[in-house]
Amino acid sequence: MSTTTETQSQCRRHRHKSYMCCSVRGSVCSLTLTLCVAVVCVGYSSPRALMSCGHSVTPQSLTDWCIRQLEEGKFRFTCGNCPAEWPYEEVRKMALLTENESSAFEHQMFTNVAVKELNAKLCPGCRSHVVRTDLTNLCVECPQCSCDKKQNISFCWQCLREWRGAAPRSDHCENTGCVNQALVTLRTCPNISFSEVQGVVGCPSVRACPTCGLLVEHSGEKCKNIVCPECEVEFCFVCLKITAECLETSDYFISCSSGVAPRQTRLPVRR
Template identity: 50%
Template sequence: MSRQKCYDRRDKTLTFVDGEDQLDFLMEEFNSPRAAMSCGHAVTPMSLTNWCKRLIDEGNTKFSCPLTKNNANCNAEWSYMEVRKMAALTAAECMYFEETMAKNATKQYNDLKACPGCQSLVLRKDPSKLAVRCTFCTVQRKKAYDFCWQCQREWKGPGPTSDRCAHERCNNYELDILGTCKDVVFEMVKNVSGCPSVRACPTCGCRVEHDGTGCKNITCSRCKVEFCFVCLKITTECKKSGPYSYTGTCTAGVAPRQTFIPVWQKK
């Protein structure tokens, strides 16, 4: 996606910086000029492009600085306008960023899917029902058009139901993954076995995978709630269940494989 790009030292709108606190760990650009972001940390166009692309590819809608300031995480938030300028985004990159950010925002705040009949986004108002009506297709076809939220085909059979429609192999793809994924082997967490490598976030239901590195806690990319991957409790609750350690066994033990997807009860 990214082309090789470099700041022009003659650009008077930029503040060029030399020093160690630089965002160059995603791509080696040691000979490229670095300019200061609003938080003061130095970037190159390529390193900033790669870092911010990584953020939106992980489902985020905001950009933040990953570096440290005074021995603490900086976490300064950068606006898209700042990122667009400082990353020297091309027209194609701008389109990718803006479309991906819009999709991420949609996923975070609405229960939406594309209608298989017209591909327009449809909001599911009742999470307990799989039969969802597309008003656009209903008007266009001059008859009620419902589709299955689970298998994403035109609804077949009686309804509405909460488990499946009458199509063969109408199964929940997300649940299939939760039930058949391999177990994760933690590098740091002690005495844990039989923990699935993929979980549904206990707060919003977003699918989250643990690669075994780091501690047992993970922060959901959608709802931003941190939970324990082992016992599936919110981290604050996991800490209350007994003697706590980020790398130790949970007092509550390993939660079994999930058989339903939690629905996000937004407040």
Template identity: 45%
Template sequence: MEGEEKRYDPKDTTLKFVKRKDEVTGDDDPDVLRVEMSCGHAVDPNSLTLWCRSLIDQSHFTFHCPAEKEGTKEKCNKQWSYVEVRRHALLTDEEQMYFEEKVATLAAAKYCEYKWCPECKSCIERKDLTNLSVRCTICTTEKRKSYEFCWQCMKEWKGRAPRSDRCDNEDCTNIQLETLINCGTKILEYSNITCPKIRACPTCGMLIERKEMCKYIICTRCKVEFCFVCLQSKLICSKSSNYSNACAKPVAPKQTSIPAWNRTSNSNASSAAESSWCTIS
């Protein structure tokens, strides 16, 4: 996807050109032609492409401005539409295909619980997040008998249903749960606390490996900020400690269950009651 450096056509009257520094990179080369985005900040097509590509690579499917508001340390964070990004970043056909495929996949992963039927390869959305037995209506119609597969091992369902732990196929295991249980530990340098290096987000269940030093982290999927040490929301944990102090509660042990995200609940919820938990024993 890398090619020649992109440049605006100075004769393009549909763009608003400005002589200001690039708010993504800070570059102030006067010979670089820049445009003003809808939020009022300036970019060039190369910096805009790289910034939005980095957001996608971090599992974000919306694009926002990283500039600081004038005279403050507060981020602009105004959301740009994909149409605006595509136009001002001068996305190539190849880049457009990559952006659109990734954005669609990431958005679907947030708003839908879906996989591909192992038999007919059609896209299936799971309605009951506590039941691993899923019926494919297409296969059921074609076979003229009920066809169900296991959401976990992706094989035809065996055994009684509904179940939240596994089906009766011998190799049916929850890989994510095994990852949680068998992960190593990490020292968070700011607080000198040792805790498991991989956690399941307490709200949506997304697995997150801690690579930074601070104990607070924002889940890229549900956007809820929580403490990697005690697994409480930051709102609750920070009432009795901060990023460099020990939590009021002890270090939460390795998790033995993964929450299934109830997307209809408040995304800022901090209580476990607002998620459905599927415990694997």
């Protein structure tokens, strides 16, 4: 199928925010090419073009689908109907992005990379992205603010307010209400009762992924292992070891040889 012959302005005269996708529990489901045309491109009247993966799109449906992925924090574009990843150059060409739209896409892609891969946060003062180099210290200097004001300007990585109190500290600053809610959850969540795993007693129902630190809750059903939805690493909910390591001395449905790992008091940080 050839690329669209409509002009760029014609392709966008019906721009809207209706994102055409089919998802199951947050994951885009796999569809056939026929369903792709019916679901992803429904409501779009422009001529369709074939992407490198073989699925059809219109410039507008492609633009809207990629905007949705950017708004979800992603920085790589994947087909809504198969696992294929689309190069940004292909997306820009097939979506007929204007210069302003390309700049907006690239800015958001960079922001998403900074947040997800570098664990960057926005400085509460200048709103620039800052990366924490000392993962044990909540007091973080903002290079931009320090440069502008010609003095050391720091903020709290936890409550995202101007730093108050002595530093370095790993628990909290002196701002009222500065508390790590994730650690509170890990400390106070109830224990879980596995329906199919034998011999496990006293395991918390919420764990921080040992790879990236995301809080994950186990339903108590089926095996003791779980796949983190953030980093996609599978780990044992009981001993907190990576699944492959746990299975060297245990099994999916029996207690771990090392026992139940204690409640976590610190959040792992992906390096």
